[in-house]
Amino acid sequence: MIIDFDDLKQQLNSNVPGEAARAEQEAIVLAEDGSIDAAELLVGAYADGTAAIRADRIKEFKYTKMAAEMGSSFSRFWLAHLQRESGDHGSALENARVAHGMGEVGATNLLARMMLAGEGQPAKPLEALQLLSESVEGGTNTDAALLLAEVWLEGKHIPRNAQNAYDVLQRHAHFMSTATRRVAPQDWARALYLKAEAVKLGAVPVEGDSYAGLIEQAAEAGDPDAGAARSAQRNDAASRARDAEWDAICRFTAYRAKWEMFFKAARLLGSSNKSHTSVSGYNGSVSSHTSHWQVATFATASGNQFTVSLPARASLVRDREYAVLYIGPAGSERGTPTHIVDPADGSVVQANGDLVSSYPKHGSRLLSGVGKLLMAIGVLAVLALFGGLGFGALVLGVLAGVGGYKLYSGQSRGYKRALEDARRFFCKHGKPN
Numbered sequence: 001m002i003i004d005f006d007d008l009k010q011q012l013n014s015n016v017p018g019e020a021a022r023a024e025q026e027a028i029v030l031a032e033d034g035s036i037d038a039a040e041l042l043v044g045a046y047a048d049g050t051a052a053i054r055a056d057r058i059k060e061f062k063y064t065k066m067a068a069e070m071g072s073s074f075s076r077f078w079l080a081h082l083q084r085e086s087g088d089h090g091s092a093l094e095n096a097r098v099a100h101g102m103g104e105v106g107a108t109n110l111l112a113r114m115m116l117a118g119e120g121q122p123a124k125p126l127e128a129l130q131l132l133s134e135s136v137e138g139g140t141n142t143d144a145a146l147l148l149a150e151v152w153l154e155g156k157h158i159p160r161n162a163q164n165a166y167d168v169l170q171r172h173a174h175f176m177s178t179a180t181r182r183v184a185p186q187d188w189a190r191a192l193y194l195k196a197e198a199v200k201l202g203a204v205p206v207e208g209d210s211y212a213g214l215i216e217q218a219a220e221a222g223d224p225d226a227g228a229a230r231s232a233q234r235n236d237a238a239s240r241a242r243d244a245e246w247d248a249i250c251r252f253t254a255y256r257a258k259w260e261m262f263f264k265a266a267r268l269l270g271s272s273n274k275s276h277t278s279v280s281g282y283n284g285s286v287s288s289h290t291s292h293w294q295v296a297t298f299a300t301a302s303g304n305q306f307t308v309s310l311p312a313r314a315s316l317v318r319d320r321e322y323a324v325l326y327i328g329p330a331g332s333e334r335g336t337p338t339h340i341v342d343p344a345d346g347s348v349v350q351a352n353g354d355l356v357s358s359y360p361k362h363g364s365r366l367l368s369g370v371g372k373l374l375m376a377i378g379v380l381a382v383l384a385l386f387g388g389l390g391f392g393a394l395v396l397g398v399l400a401g402v403g404g405y406k407l408y409s410g411q412s413r414g415y416k417r418a419l420e421d422a423r424r425f426f427c428k429h430g431k432p433n
Contacts, residue, residue, distance in 0.1 A: 003030065005037045012041060013050045020052035031063060039067035040075060057082075068095070073102035080110055084119065093120030100131075108135045109143040116157060125157035136168060142187045145172040149194045153201065166203035169195050189221030196226070242429055249421040251330055254414035255355065257362040258330040261418060263323045263341075264306065265432035266298035268316050293352060296340075298324060308337045309352040316340065316349060323432045325422055327355060327415075329362050339419060346427035348419070355415065 011023030024045070030038035042063040049055035061082050067075035080095035093114055099107030108131055114120055115128035129151060135144040145168055151157055152165035169176075169191050181188040196214035199205050215233060218226030250261045277290040292312035299305045308324055316322070322342055328335030336353035355362070426432060 003035070003038075005041065008038070009041055009044075012045045012053065015051045017052040020050060024053060031066060034070060036067050036070045036072050036075075039063045039070065040072065043067065043075065043078065073099055073104040074106070076102065077104045077107035077110065080107060084110070084114065089114065089120035105135065105141050106143070108132075108141065109147060112144070112147060116151065123157075125151075129158065136172060139172065139175050142172065142176055142184065142191070145169060145176075146187060146190055146194065149191075149198070153194065153197055160201070162198040162201035162203040166195055166198035166205065169198070170206060185221060186223070189218050189223035189226065192218035192221060193223045193226040193229075196229070246425060249418060249425060252414045252418040254418070255362065255411050257359075259327050259355070259362075259415070259418070260330040260332075260335070261325060261327045261422060262335060263325050263422075263432060264298070264300060265321065265323055266300045266306070267321050268318050269297045269299050269305070270318055271296040271310070271316065273312065298322065308340065310340075310349065311352065314349045317342075320344070321431050323422075323426050324351075325419070327353075327418075329359060339422075341423055341426045343426040343430050343432060346423055348423055 008023055008027060011019055012027065014020045014023070024042070027038045027042050027045075031042060040063075043060055045053050046056045046060040046063065061079075064075050064079045064082060068079045076095055077099035080092045080099060083089075083092035083095065093111070096107050096111040096114060100111050112128040112131045115124045115131070117123065129148065132144045132148040132151075135141040136148055149165040149168045152161050152168065154160065172191070176188055176191050192214050195205075195209065196211050196218060199209065199211045199214065212233065215226050215229050219230040252259055252261070271294045273292065274295055275290055275292045277288055279288045294310040294312060294314055296308050296310055296314075296316060297305060298308065306324075310316075320342065321344075322340050324337055325339045325341060326335030327338050336355065336358040337351045338353045338355070339351060340349045341347075342349075
């Protein structure tokens, strides 16, 4: 009687329970009568399950062993695989050796992995590498090529040699680029990733290969490690660009001095109101003045806390991330908190710190004061016009006011521009790192 095993396989995979059950019973009878094909059909059905047949590891093992004893090299290899998974390393090693001797490529790779890991016997890395090298020479054992490259890259069993890893994959590339890319795209993706890692570790690539290019190809082909490496690579490039952008705006000149700006990325823990009353007396009269302000407490990602003094009416949102800007003399590694930027919307809250007050020697307070004085003279001159002074006095007053404004604003222009650049920077990049 001639059995159509393709038809039997279709019946085993049928969505109709009755049809699948009848095919299952037929295959069992054929297997018990010595049919390797029937036994292997049952192994496939029980390994992953079908629409109407549940996966069953015990039955999978039973018919795998049956097919192996009938002489199937693949089933002998699969038996070793199942035994290894169950922890029976001694039996797995023995069956892997038999299947390897029968020319089963998968068994060669399994045997090599067990010899490297010392499963079922003491580790024999050199023998494992010899097995893999001989198998790779045939040009069709992709798993062996990948495993051999991984061993060279790991440097665990033998000294690391990135060039050897790259060369193994490169010699195997022609086969992988034709058959493997189509039949097993995940192996092709893995080979590209391992080549990239070899280049990263110092291997000299052929023309056209580069770490970035190989990682991009491997990620596109679906290798998860390559996907993570590509993300890290892109994040690194973005981080470098961000750092360069900040470096371009963090140093500026104002108040006839060079300043440097830095920031602390931190979360607002909370704030408390503070006040201070001062009492003074003059000619028997006593007066008092009360100052109000806030003290905001922030925490960085590392848990370090710091405080910043704010105007009493300043408004910040608790638990929100902010960038607290500090400005100080260039190269001094110290600064005064001057502004707090909310990267979410670019809003800015001014702190109580002031450069001219904090660094009078650097801030050219005298020039700022002269500018303010000249502006005041200009205002007085305009007012004096209504008090009967001549037009000439008015002109001189206006000129003094304009000159004073230019002197004052010219001193602070770099400071204001730097703060606006910083605000735009955080609006563009969002939450600070």
